[in-house]
Amino acid sequence: MNNFDANIDRKNTSSVKWDGMKAAFGKNELLPMWVADMDFRPPQEVIDAMKKRVEHGVFGYTIIGDKTAKAIINWTKKRHQWEIKPSWLMYSHGVVPSLGMAIRAFTEVGDKVLLQSPVYTPFFNMIESNMREVINSPLIFKNGRYEIDFADFEEKLKSGVKLFLLCSPHNPSGRVWSKEELVKMAELCREYGVTIASDEIHADIVAAPHRHIPISSLDPSYSNFIVTFMAPSKTFNLAGLQSSFIVVQNPDMKKKLEEIQKKEGFHTLNTFGIMAMEAAYEYGEKWLDDALAYIKENIDFLKKGIEKELPELEVIEPEGTYLVWVDCRKTGLSEKELRERLIEKGGLAVNFGNSYGQGGDGFIRINTACPRSIIEEGIKRLKLAFS
Ligand SMILES: Cc1ncc(COP(=O)(O)O)c(C=O)c1O
Incomplete structure (x- = not known):
């Protein structure tokens, strides 16, 4: 039985979240509710397999x-009703490296690559560092929920976009795109000849009644x-083991991605990354359901x-x-004032909205994959920050 309430001391483990605050915020004496990893131990079966x-x-x-x-394959079938074939699989050290690979494989220097802000910061970084042009179709914030501005989305596609980086589920808005939204995006991309690179790293972390649908599963074409x-990293808290996978059915697209990996000298993953991925998908389902229930309570607690x-x-409220x-x-506080309040006055490390x-x-982004006591302390610090 997993004890998600346990306060595991992560300090001095070279944790980005716990030991990297000095570099990011100027000091380590903050409550870390930033960086998207969990403060939980993964399923015991994963730890046992690694120990062995x-x-x-x-x-x-x-x-x-x-x-x-x-x-x-069993996992994507069971959790996402998506039947993939072994020949469609490729592996990568992470989803961000995969985004970079897709950008290099499917576009040329100077090409336009579309994203939907506010979005996970490396989407911008990967486009820019690969010397492509960021084209943004911002999401619309309406009645407390984010939506796609489809008229703008189509305008942007028309402007000569080559590749669309989809974030599904969407970080940081928390949206789980509906079937209708996904079909509409896919159909428009097809119409304008735009390739989609779909980052579905958060696929397994969805709150009922919402359901994640892999966009590629919606129609064989x-x-x-x-x-x-996709990856087990967010799902089972294995980000430090750096293993992820790519699903690519089109042989030409697969060949292009393989050529990029060949140039990079990539041939396999880390021993422990492979083992942990295997054990987590094989034995981790019950753990995940328990973790999702715990996180849901954390989110309700924080909201209240x-x-x-x-x-x-x-x-x-994230879907x-x-x-x-x-x-x-x-x-009414400026971005700088928000930072000062939260970091200096409240002693709370969160992600600030301007980086998205x-x-x-x-806006700020708060990570709730932590013991309830951290949520309690986080609320106190928020109150202090804004007092
Ligand atoms: C949308 C999204 N993609 C990718 C990543 C990171 O992927 P990786 O660590 O596999 O490079 C994150 C981490 O927060 C994320 O939120």
């Missing part, structure tokens, strides 16, 4: 075999122009606490992800 492997003691090059593919990125103590803040996007604009592009100013 450590005891073996020889850590040579490791094959990603049929067992790994089978674990992934979509696999002609869609490539999907903010509503009671800080009525000027508005919580955008997916464990990240809560909070609208602080009614406080247009539409992010005045």
